[in-house]
Amino acid sequence: MLMSTLQQNHSEHIDSETGKLGMWIFLFTELFLFGGLFLVYAVFRAKYSEDFHTAADELNTFIGTLNTVFLLVSSMTVAMSVTAIQKNNRKLALFLVLVTLVLAGLFMMNKYFEWSHKFEYNLYPGSEVLKNLPRGELLFFGLYYMMTGLHALHVFIGMILLSINIVKIGKGTVNQQHYLMLENSGLYWHLVDLIWIFLFPLLYLIT
């Protein structure tokens, strides 16, 4: 164990293995946070499988697939940005994080259009239309909004982290020697992707 180096931990830089372990544990908490919603989904899908199928038809599979592609590509670009910074290629790292951010923005734009489209049809929690739907369909939409909403909040937080990295790479405070911030933000971003990988089939691909 690298104990002696770690005892000097009171400088501005946290040892990278320490910081990474901290981020992984934080990711576990996020898994369990979304996990509660997935549990609710599982219970009601088992109970109302027909209604879930009907309601899921309202969702636009093309936009859902497009969003999945955006996030998968963005995971690749942020992973590549870590490679770039490790190889001291600052400009490439910066560019890749920027691309990640743009893809995130496209995802959010899609989400905005999806939601506002449904709002136009009065399909939102608490609306009269929803209250008159069969119970399983009502619950499906409740889950849809809460799960994609919580996910979108995390995309937004991820975008802030990515922006901070752009600034820091630009300034040089995230560099080949010290890139824990980028690595951890990358891990967070991958989590956002992971959650969507499960959300996508469960919400959009019900047959």
Add this chain to the structure above:
Amino acid sequence: MKNEGVHISSYSSHGIVLTVLLALTTLSVMVTDWHLGAFSVSIALLIASIKVSTVITYFMHVKFESLFLKLLIAGVFVIYALVIIITFIDYFLR
């Protein structure tokens, strides 16, 4: 400080991983059109699990991390799965 001995993933390995993920995504969309009834949930979840494992192993670099971290991640998923299964002891047997 930390770059001695740290594995650096290549750009091309990330590209290959993305290709695999996109292929799996295409597969899962196609599968919904094949009317498999009750199996469709399982297949969708199976494909999603493969995608998730791929992202964790390669994009999140876990393949090159310590055994401890690998066991930890597996353990966390096992505990979560147990919570779901045990909850369903109630729902399936009511």
Add this chain to the structure above:
Amino acid sequence: MSNSETGSHVSYLEYKGKYKGILSWLLTTDHKKIGLLYLYSVVVFFFVAAILGVLMRIELIAPGETIMGPQTYNGMFTIHGIIMIFVIVIPALPAIFGNFFLPIMIGAKDVAFPKLNLFSYYLYLIGAIFGVLSQFIGGGAPDTGWTFYVPYSAESSTNVIYALVAAFILGFSSILTGLNFIVTMHRMRAPGMGWFRMPLFPWSLYATAWIQVLATPIVGITLLMVIAERVVGIGFFDPKLGGDPVLFQHLFWIYSHPAVYIMILPGMGIVTEIFPTFSQKPVFGYTAILFSSLAIAFVGYFVWGHHMFTAGISYGSRWFFSFLTFIVAIPSAIKVFNWISTMYGGSIDLKPPLLYAISFIFLFMIGGFTGLTLGAVAANVQVHDTSFVVAHFHYIIFGGMGFAFFAGIHYWYPKMFGRMYSNKLANIAWGINFAGFNLLYFPQFVIGLQGMPRRYFDYLPQFQTGHVLSTIGAFVLFTGLVLMVFNLVYHARRGAIAPSNPWHGVTLEWLIPSPPSHENFDVIPEIKTQPYLFGNKSDNKSN
């Protein structure tokens, strides 16, 4: 070596860092000062919630309305529970003693993420304040009970959302503390301190931290779902909208049962430190206690349904949860056996910490046995939602965690403040506390078995004797608590100067000055042996 010389060092309380005066406390990242910030907050909030408890006891001294009506009573037991559970019992031991002593006991200068540690404290404070605010704003004090069961929590016109937000923020604080401790123990142990050379209080914090990290998020999202129920009628728990109220109970208890292990595991860890020190003998069964802690944390994750035996869950579920509830009692029993065996044949010094630790075993066992009564499905039907449950959890939480807390503060006080309290006052306070505690809670077992419901402000005349005894007990206990706190507060600046090792302990905190210096160690120690070696003939028998 230089670590134990008291002469030239500057105590952490006097240390002059980046900030002066009050800012040196409000902006500190020193784990010791953060521990004290938590200590002072916990003591204040504890007395607020205790006074609420005393008021409830006054109401219950006679049937009918005594000093408050039913709505007020419902609000009282709700906020009493919210503060006690989320602001006191869940945070206190890790945040106070864990923060102060974990780094020292593993030979580190601080936790892994000191700034995150301070952030945890502020989240805690904000959450606690939200809880208090819920009493005074708009719709009135929440009356749902701290368990927030639907459908009532979705329908009640009181300030439920404030209370839910308070619990959410407090949960986040707990998660970050757990995260910090896990990383600290993985990455910052002193050279030579392998995992199996780490003392057992840190081990108990390790098991606790995993529960904090893996269970709390589930209640977090559940509370958000209740907010969604209240604000937009999302329907997950509303039968009219197709939902299931029992699903809320599942989600709630999936966290809240493991939460009780967050409460008790560090307490067990504390007494595991006290027994060897005051017996001058190694812990009996180091490995057994270690794995018992982990087993309690793991198995405890899967017993939540024993809170729901009468809620309408399936027969298979009831069978499963009851069975596992009995299993999870076994590691606790193993620990009791090991504690007593630690004392057996030792050179016993009955100082206040040991007095509290021994009474901890007694009270914890009563709580534990009555837990088995509740865990047996058939018996549960009789006692669910009666005073029997109230007595059970107060024995386990207050008699267990609470007395372990008192044991810990009496044990580590000389180290934290550099002073000695009065043993005589401590012993008197202990006696009053012990007598008062049992007088307060034991009658509740009896009337509970006879049918006295919980959370009722009124009752049939046949229960009054038990209630009168219980209320008298409340006043006795409160007196003892005040005396105990007075003893500690009074001597914090006036007591005799404490030596670095007043109890002849052998863990690392006793090898540094009292109080410690800012970075704990002048020289990070190198660990060459297992813990709990006393340099006497008992060492040869240790494992």
